[in-house]
Amino acid sequence: MQVAISKDGIKSVAWKTEKNEGPFTCPGCTGEVILKKGKIKEHHYAHRPPYNCPYGAGETQIHYRCKREIYEALLAHPKCSDCDIEKQLSGVRPDVYAVISSARVAIEVQKTTINLNDIERRSARYQMLGIYVLWLVAHDSPNLTWHAGEEEWTCRPKEWEKYLHSMYFGRVYYWAGGLSVTPYHFDKFQTWVNESEWYDEDGEYRQEGGYYRDARALKRPIKCPSNSIDIAQDFLPRKRRVFSSKNWSVPECNIWMDNLDPWWSKK
Numbered sequence: 001m002q003v004a005i006s007k008d009g010i011k012s013v014a015w016k017t018e019k020n021e022g023p024f025t026c027p028g029c030t031g032e033v034i035l036k037k038g039k040i041k042e043h044h045y046a047h048r049p050p051y052n053c054p055y056g057a058g059e060t061q062i063h064y065r066c067k068r069e070i071y072e073a074l075l076a077h078p079k080c081s082d083c084d085i086e087k088q089l090s091g092v093r094p095d096v097y098a099v100i101s102s103a104r105v106a107i108e109v110q111k112t113t114i115n116l117n118d119i120e121r122r123s124a125r126y127q128m129l130g131i132y133v134l135w136l137v138a139h140d141s142p143n144l145t146w147h148a149g150e151e152e153w154t155c156r157p158k159e160w161e162k163y164l165h166s167m168y169f170g171r172v173y174y175w176a177g178g179l180s181v182t183p184y185h186f187d188k189f190q191t192w193v194n195e196s197e198w199y200d201e202d203g204e205y206r207q208e209g210g211y212y213r214d215a216r217a218l219k220r221p222i223k224c225p226s227n228s229i230d231i232a233q234d235f236l237p238r239k240r241r242v243f244s245s246k247n248w249s250v251p252e253c254n255i256w257m258d259n260l261d262p263w264w265s266k267k
């Protein structure tokens, strides 16, 4: 967590707070937390063990850095107001919150421990509160692997990446520093099935392959051509209707989405 309550009862952001303002308590469980101010690592608070509280669970250094940079950039941005970090709202607590060009926006930085139910529940909650949500991944790209056969980059999106891809009409946002994000579309990836021929046990001639087929788990990542776009400048509030596929359903929600035309569709 990057926010705690100081001894004066004030919400204190880790990198703007000194140790003598403590002791500090967790906004979730009110247990004691320790302010960690290293030279290299991101400043944050950690529960004093033993503890049993989910507040701040699963946050990593890159996650802390992403939240801090976005929060600081929005705080200084002329189009933004009411900027807050780990803001306690009714039933949900966005990593960063701000009013951007009069739209209320919640930014959720994806943790590796999240599950689809959690994304769905929080997105539905934001919809009830009239807040537009931006789900971000704290890495700069999907996990890419080189496919030697087709000589192309591929990726194998996780379930939550596919879910966010559905939610944002065919794109996932990867964080590129400050307010910059790089959207990726996951396109179909086709692999060549080698031609083979043989005689089966009845002596019948058999032949197979010699065509392309869609790979099941592998996708072709298509990066947005403008490379990176700005959360405050290039995004708009948008309504998402209920969407169901055979694997999941995305609830009706308010999303904070880029204003680009689909860059992957061939005209």
Ligand SMILES: [Zn+2]
Pocket: 026, 027, 028, 029, 030, 031, 047, 053, 054, 055
């Ligand atoms: Zn706690």
